[in-house]
Amino acid sequence: MQKKIDRVIRQLEFDKVRGKLVRYTCSPWGAERALSLLPFKTYDEVERAQKETSEACAILRESSSPMSVVKEIRQILGRAEKGGFLQGEELRLIGDFLYALQKLKRSFQKDFFQKKAPLLSALALEIDLLPHLYQAIERAIDKDGSVLDKASPKLFSLRRKKINLQERIQERMERYLKDPSLKKVLQELLITIRNNRYVLPLKQEYRQALPGIVHDQSASGATLFVEPLPVVELHNELQQAKKEEEIEIERILRELSSAVAAETESLIRSVELYGYLDFTFSKGHYSLEIDAIEPRLNKDRTLKIVQGRHPLLGARAVPVDFHIGDSFQTLVITGPNTGGKTVTLKTVGLFVLMAQSGMHLPAAIGTEMPLYNGVYVDIGDEQNIEQSLSTFSGHLNNIIEILKYAGSKSLVLLDELGAGTDPQEGA
Incomplete structure (x- = not known):
């Protein structure tokens, strides 16, 4: 099943859209969420994700992002939790992360943020700043990771x-x-x-x-x-002083390592929250980049796109209107070659994946999206060379799989049905 999902994501170029989100992330955890983004299964999940994206947009329209660039610390936390000894550079990364948390939480404590983004504010205010740990690291570790004189x-x-x-x-x-x-x-x-x-x-x-x-x-x-x-x-005295200094530095680092170990659970939770908020703001940034809107969600089967533009085509995108689902469930698009049929199908499929993943759509007000339990596509020529399948056989195999898994709440997109063989046979 995972291979089928990956193929749909690739054919509809949702993987490229996820890559666009990564450009706006400030943390490895936000980037991971962006790269692994998949459509939600329930209406409530989709609705909340859409609202969170809208809240991020509302903040970004009038303020700078509250997110700061931070580096990976999960392996460091894992080693500390097991009683490992952390170096000064590693403790500095944790101190920098705690500082980023302070900046983030301070932002969301402002009235502006809480009014514009109540859902995101609730998440940000859950963060434990661990001031005692931050102060201990700041007192002992310099910006380059060296141990400061004032550490003891x-x-x-x-x-x-x-x-x-x-x-x-x-x-x-x-x-x-x-x-x-x-x-x-x-x-x-x-x-x-x-x-x-x-x-x-x-x-x-x-x-x-x-x-x-x-x-x-x-x-x-x-x-x-x-x-x-x-x-x-004098040299002997100096060497002895250096040895004593090394012992004292190790004692300080071990003490700080133990302090980090005692707070790993809270720090890991903060990493998760930071990554989620970072990812959400990347959706907001991308929404503003492509001039997108929050689509209206409905619980029936109406899919309506008003002046929809394929997000990967930029200024070359030709806006399309598309409507299906309320009075009819099947739509056939005809027209000459290079007339935009395939792009329209891809736009529809991509919009569904984006909307159900909590992303805004580059379209006009009036755009509506239902909730599908599956999206199935047969677009383009993906011959299976390993199985020695022809273009036509490959299409038939895809259609057989679609018939096996698709249901009444699925979206099925077929491009050039019957292509790849004799025209009469295909018809």
Whole structure:
């Protein structure tokens, strides 16, 4: 059955329309919803989805979107929930998401949003902002994911100690460079680094002139890279401070990881709500792009399209009127080749899929849509090469399947019925 649905979506180009929605999404979750969009089954679901799209349009006509671009965090949340250790960059993504939630909820707390979009406001106001978690991340994690000095008093103290030791080492090393007695023993008047320690480039023949530890030598062996003894203890203190800093950073990250783990259920719910609202606003953006309207829904079988324009044709679209369902259930469209018959059929089918998926239609007021329990099509030449079916056989197979599954509440669209064989046989 899924293959049949996919074929209908492809033949009516609903997959391309879903792709248009993705361009307007701000989150991976909104994009996923757009790409997997399918028609709803019940009248209430369709009606609510249509109203939500209209609410998004009402906001976008007079205000900017309340959605912010956010990145994927579901895998991060899953790892935290299992007791995993989160890096600073991952915690930063969660902090950015919580900030986006704040912006979103603040928008929907305004009277304008609540009057224009009561359904969407109700969803947005369900979001738990988790201010304690947001503040903890903001206090500890910088914009680039590094751990801030103010994350803890101990970290602040260790980093001040590191800076002080580095300055003392630098000062001591510069004294060596300024010492006239060492000018002839140094290969160059510069300070370099070996094994994370400051060293001086000493000529091999003057090894005894500068007591210290040799950390490296040049390829020729003519230069030794020596750490002067008076600097060794300072370096040792610096290395110890760095180790203590690493331990403190890990403690802070583990503490924040545990805080995230404790709120994963709430965060996952917020991800779902954010994705749904993001997807809904993408429908609103697309509705405005194609100058669409909310179609009137009816519970009978009337399908009425007034000045409908195929959304993928843009300015090239020729508006069509189409009416079926109240006094007659079957309609045959005739006319010359390239007269627009296939485009009309595709427009009708696509409009039904869009409307039942909660999307607005590029048409005029007066357009009505019923609720179908299935849409079946045989449009175009889709030969099944694997089964060695001819064009005509392929059409017959499609029609047999349609007869098997379609019912009184189905929409069936057949293009060039009987084509692909001898005209008399086809007729």
